[in-house]
Amino acid sequence: MIDINKLEKILPGVLKPARYVGGELGEVHKKTGADTMRFALCFPDVYEVAMSHMGSAILYHVVNQMDGVYAERAYCPWPDMEEAMRKAGIPLYSLETKTPLSVFDMLGFNLSYEMCYTNVLAMLDLAGLPLRAVERTDEMPLIIGGGGCTYNPEPVADFFDLFVIGEGEEALPELIELYKKTKEDGRGAFLKQAAGIDGVYVPSLYGISYTEDGTVAQMDARQGAPDVVSKRIVRDFENSAFPTSPIVPYLGVVHDRVTVELMRGCTRGCRFCQAGYIYRPIRQRSAEKLMAQAKQSIKNTGHEEVSLASLSTGDYSEIARLVCELSDDFEGSGVSLAVPSLRVDSYAGEYAERLKAVRNTGLTLAPEAGTQRLRDIINKNISDNDIYGAVGEAFASGTNGVKLYFMMGLPGETMDDLQGIADMAARMRELYYEVPKEKRRGGLRLTVSAACFVPKPHTPFQWAAQDDVDTLREKQQFLGEKLAKIKGVKYNLHDARLSMLEAVFARGDRRLSAVVEAAYENGCRFDSWKETFVFSRWEKAFEATGVDPVFYASRKRDKGETLPWDMISSGVNKAYLWKENEAAAKQAATPDCRESCTGCGMKKAGLCV
C-alpha cells in the first residue's frame, strides 16, 4: 500500500481530489492472499471519462466474479496530480486498496481512442514500469490491451505484451485462468500459450518487415502464433454478464446514469463507420431482460436516468414498447429515459412523445453529409425527406433545439457538399419559423458540428487518403462563412491537426511506437483534451524519429498493399471492404443486412449469429 499520509498531503492541492480516492458505493472489496491474482483495469483518461465507460464496468464485474482474482481500477491522473505524485514520490496506485500498480499481476488497458496513447505511457511510467515490453522483467505486471483501437494495435505494439481483440467478457477470464496455471513457467511460455487463445494477439510473436517504399512487406507469425487473429464475440448476448450493481461515483461523471445495452453491432453498413464493421454481428437483448436490468440497476444505484444504449437504438425491434413500458414504470419516481443514437429514419413519433414527457433534450441528428450524392457515397441511407420529416415533427411538438452532426473531408466530397450543409441548416430555420408562433418555444437553437473525417481500419475507406490539414482548414473556413449568413447557428468544428494525428495512429504501423514515446517525453498528455493538446510537441516527435505523418494520414493505399492490421480479422473480409469501396465510388447503395445478407464474410468466419 502507498503512504496514505503522503497522499493526504497532496490531495487538498489538486483539482477534484475525489478522482483519486475510490471508496464509492459498489466498489468491490475482496480478501487477498499471496496467491490472489491481482488485476488492474486501467483506463488512460481521467476518472470522469473512465467511469463512464461501460465495457470497463462489465469487465470489472466479470473478473471480480472469478475466484482467486481481484480486479481493481486505476486511471490517468490529471497533469496537476501527476506532478504532485512525482514530487511526493507516490507511484500510480489502485483506487480500491491503494496498492502500487507495479505489484499487480496484470494491467489491462482500455484503448478506445487513438489520442489516449501518451496517457498509457504516463500511467506505465508513474507505476515505475519500463515503457517497452522487451525491457520489462518477469516480476513486473503483464501489460495487456483491449478495446476499439486494438483492431489496429500496431502503433502501440512495442508497449504491450498482448492484446485481446474483440469482446472481452469471455476471453479475459480464459486469459487469466491460463496465467494462473502457467505463472511459474515465465513470461515467454505464457505468451506463447496465450497466443493460442482465440482473439489474443501477441505482437512480439510477429516479425514485421517493410519494403523500400515504406509499406509493410511481410508479417511472420512465429512460435505457432496464428497468421490471422480473429476477434472474439459473445454469442449468447441475451445472457451475457451485465452488472446491475455498478459503482456509483460521487463525482459527476460524463455518463452519470444507468446504461442498459440493447444491442451490439449495427447492420446499416455506413462506410465511414468503424463501429459498424468491427462490432458485427447484430445481437439484441429481449425487452423483458432489459426492463428487469434497468429496474434492478435503478434500485441498486439510485440513479436518476436510464440510457438505452446501442449503436443505433431506433433499430431495436421493440424500442417503442421498451420506452413506453419503462417510462410507465418510472412514472413519478423522478427517473428519466435517455435514448441516444437515434437515426433520423427511425425517429418515431409515438415514443418520441414519451421521451419528451420525461426530459426535453432537443433533437440530435447525424446526417453526416450535406447532399444526397455524398450520403450515397458513404451509404448513409437516409433522405432529405427523412431528415426534414423528423425535424418538422419535432418542431411541431414543441422542440426548439436541434443538433446536426456532419463530417467534412469524406471521400468524393466537393465544395457543393459543404454548401449542402449550409443549405440544410437554412432549411431547418425556415421549417422552425413555419410553426405557428404560439406553438414555438422561444428562438431556434441550431447547432452544426462538423468533424474532420478520419479513415479507419476495417472499413471500406481504409484505403482512402485523408484531406491534408490545409485543405481541411479551407473547408472549415468555407463552411463557417456560409453558416455565418444564417442567423442563430452555432458552428462547432474539430482541430484539423488532431484529426490528422488520429488518422496517423488509426492506420499506422509499429514504427509509430517511437513517435508515441517521443511525444510522451516531450510532455504530451491528454491529447484529446483541448486544454492540454500541444501540437508542436507532436511535430517535434515526428521530426526526432524521422517519421512522416503524411505517409500515414494522407496517402491513398493501393488495393494490393499489405495493411499493418492485416493480421487482425474483424470477421468482415478485405475483399468485401474493397467491393464496398468500389460501390462508394459508384454511389451504389448497400442495403441493411437484415433485409438480405450482403456477404461481408462474418458468416464464412462462423461469427454471424
Added chain:
Amino acid sequence: MRIGLEFAKTGMVKYISHLDLQRAFSRAIRRSGLPVRLSQGFNPHYVVSFASALALGVESECECVEMALSEEMDATDFLRRIAPALPPGIEARRAMRLKDGGHKLMAAMRETEYRIDLRNMDMDEINRAVCDIMNEDEISATKHAKGKDKTFNMREMILDMKVSGDALVMRLAAGPSGSLKPDFVIEEIRRRAGGFDYSAVRTGLFAHSAGQAAGLLETCGG
C-alpha cells in the same frame, strides 16, 4: 412533513464536494424508497436542503440536512431506512421531525464548531498566536467571489477559539449573514506561528435560541 437528519462524513469521502454530496443523497433516497417529495417540472428532483456546505477536505461529525416527506412518518423509522442506503463514509446519526412552517435549517444556522488536529507542532506557539488573534479587534481577510475580491473583518466572525491538547477548537459565525471557513483562520495562524500539517473536523452546527447557541436540530425540531 419535514424531517431533519444528522450525519457524519468521515474518511476519504471528505474529498467530495457539496455538489457531489447533494447528488449522493438524492441517489441514497431513491435506493431507500423513502417518500421524499419530488419537485415539479422537467427535471424533478428530491426536495432536500442542507444546513451548511462543508468545505472540501474537512470531515464532519454533525452535518444536517432536511427533507420534505409526502407522508407522515416516525423519525426512528426514517433513520432506520435511510441509514443502510447511504454510501460509504456517510453515516446517519439521528433524525428528528422538524416544526411545520418553521425556519429552514439553513436559515436557522448561526455558528459552526471545528476541531483542528495539528501534527508535529509546538502547541505553545500555536497558543500564543491564538491568544493574539483573540485579543485583536480587526483582522482583515480577502475572499474571492463572483470574479471580485472582497475584503472583510475576519476577526468578528471568530466567536471563540482555544487550544485543547494537540487540537485547536474554534467557533465560527455561519448562516444567512455570512459564514467563515476554517481555512481562513488556519492560514492566519500559520502566518503567525509557521506552517503545520492538520486535519479539520466539523463538530457542531448551532442555531440561536434566546440569544444562546443551541443545537440546530433541537432548535428546529418539534
